Amino acid sequence: xxxxxxxxxxxxxxxxxxxxxxxxxxxxxxxxxxxxxxxxxxxxxxxxxxxxxxxxxxxxxxxxxxxxxxxxxxxxxxxxxxxxxxxxxxxxxxxxxxxxxxxxxxxxxxxxxxxxxxxxxxxxxxxxxxxxxxxxxxxxxxxxxxxxxxxxxxxxxxxxxxxxxxxxxxxxx
Numbered sequence: 251x252x253x254x255x256x257x258x259x260x261x262x263x264x265x266x267x268x269x270x271x272x273x274x275x276x277x278x279x280x281x282x283x284x285x286x287x288x289x290x291x292x293x294x295x296x297x298x299x300x301x302x303x304x305x306x307x308x309x310x311x312x313x314x315x316x317x318x319x320x321x322x323x324x325x326x327x328x329x330x331x332x333x334x335x336x337x338x339x340x341x342x343x344x345x346x347x348x349x350x351x352x353x354x355x356x357x358x359x360x361x362x363x364x365x366x367x368x369x370x371x372x373x374x375x376x377x378x379x380x381x382x383x384x385x386x387x388x389x390x391x392x393x394x395x396x397x398x399x400x401x402x403x404x405x406x407x408x409x410x411x412x413x414x415x416x417x418x419x420x421x422x423x
Contacts, residue, residue, distance in 0.1 A: 265320060268363050271328035278342060284322075284329045286345035294330075295351040302334060302355045304421065327363075334359040334423050359423040360387055373402065380409065380422075389416045 270276040286294070300308045317323045330352075333339045337356035343349040362383035366375055377393040384391050391412040393405050413422060 266322075266325040266328060267365075268324040268328055269365060271332055271361075271363055277328075277332050278339070280325065280328045281332055281339045281342040282344070284325050284344065286343070286348055288345075290326075291345045291348045294348050298330065299351050299355055302330070302359075302421075302423070304358065304419075305354075331359075331361040331363060331423055334421075335361045358419070359421045360417060361423040371396070377405075383422075384409070384413065387413070387417065389413050 266280065271280055298313060301310055301313055315323045315327060329339075329343070333343065333352050334355050335357065337353070340349050340352060340356050343352060360383075362379065364375075364379050366372075368375055370378075373396055381392060389412050391409050393399075393409070399405055410422065414420070
């Protein structure tokens with residue numbers, strides 16, 4: 251008897267491309283192949299999902315995902331964004347506690363995934379990409395030029411107001 255007769259596994263892809271989550275044929279594979287350790291599950295449940303929830307009791311802050319090349323950052327972001335867009339992905343999560351916690355955010359977002367490789371300012375990249383995304387979502391909004399803005403937060407608040415008029419009770423991820 252050979253080991254191959256006893257153990258069957260799918261080879262691990264060394265690099266996940268975040269934009270693969272935009273492809274309908276790839277999305278289920280990305281969710282179902284993401285291995286979640288108990289330590290990672292605790293981080294997702296206690297740190298990430300509360301920040302993405304619409305719970306008013308949470309002091310919402312930004313999330314920064316840091317790790318070396320090939321450590322699973324894009325895979326994690328793909329999985330979370332897919333679940334946040336569509337609750338149909340919940341049963342594909344391989345950790346039952348994460349699946350239960352993720353139900354709070356499942357289907358509550360419209361997600362726009364981008365990769366950045368540019369000389370443009372980060373503000374220009376983000377606002378340009380958001381304007382394209384909003385247009386695809388049927389939302390009419392343009393950010394003011396950077397040299398006309400004292401406080402970017404007001405522009406993002408106005409963007410979310412415009413978004414919520416078209417997509418009530420949804421967030422942008």
